[in-house]
Amino acid sequence: MTRSSLPGVPVFKLYGENQAWPTPDLLHCESIPARSSLHHWEIKPHRHADLFQLLYVRRGQARIEIEGKRSEVREAAIQVIPPMTVHGFQFSADIDGYVLTLGAPLVTQLEAQLGAPLTVLASAGCYPLGRDRRTLQTLIQVLHQEYEGSAPARELLLHSLVTSLMVWISRRRQQIGPPGNRDERNQQLLARFIKLVEQHYREHLPVEQFAHRLGVSSVHLNSLCRELTGQTALQAIHQRLLLEARRNLIYTNMSISQLSDRLGFSDPTYFSRFFRRLSGQTPNAFRQAGAAGDRPPC
Structure with a gap:
């Protein structure tokens, strides 16, 4: 897929679906199977106008296409997808994980709390969890449970969990090194x-x-x-x-x-x-x- 083909690529509100934002929240969290199983485990190449996405693969395999470049995820990892980045997925039937979608206003709020720009969200990247696998698994599962619920101070806890996730990804990015292309x-x-x-x-x-x-x-x-x-x-x-x-x-x-x-x-x-x-x-x-x-x- 080339840059010149971008105008013809569909712009979706959530991955794989041209639908309205489902809640007043500025984030959305759902399991990978919840939507991909409805599309035979494949999400065609598309992009999002003003959304940042994190694809968390816990188990199974994911073939990921980012701007025409293909890669495979075979271990626990988090894939970052910035706004307007053309991307598509193919999952194995035993895939397990979550998709976390952040609206641009929420990212701005998080940056204000952190006192620094979240440059890690500015470019696509895949970050293996390594020895932090269990910690991240617990964090994201709690985030999903909180998102699905309606307990007191829900929004505060959700923001805290997302902030913790952003800190981890940012630190992981620093370990890899600064952007070079x-x-x-x-x-x-x-x-x-x-x-x-x-x-x-x-x-x-x-x-x-x-x-x-x-x-x-x-x-x-x-x-x-x-x-x-x-x-x-x-x-x-x-x-x-x-x-x-x-x-x-x-x-x-x-x-x-x-x-x-x-x-x-x-x-x-x-x-x-x-x-x-x-x-x-x-x-x-x-x-x-x-x-x-x-x-x-x-």
């Missing part, structure tokens, strides 16, 4: 851009300002975004605004005027035109469809 550096630059967008998308900053903060030209930033995501830098910013608008329309009772103001638009009419241009629906129509359980994927 162009693709990894570009993925890290893209991750820094996504982080800046997450911090400032409500401010409607020009692309030139984002590029300046990244230390590159706007031409280079746009070229990078097109190569790795199939869209311009401005389109990426607009998609983040659209995502937040959709979430608020579904999960809050804010008026269109309040939401317009919250997202930094100069007036509700401009916001409504923006929303309709990108989604094909007015904000009110999208909200009504959501209330009827018939909304398109967020």
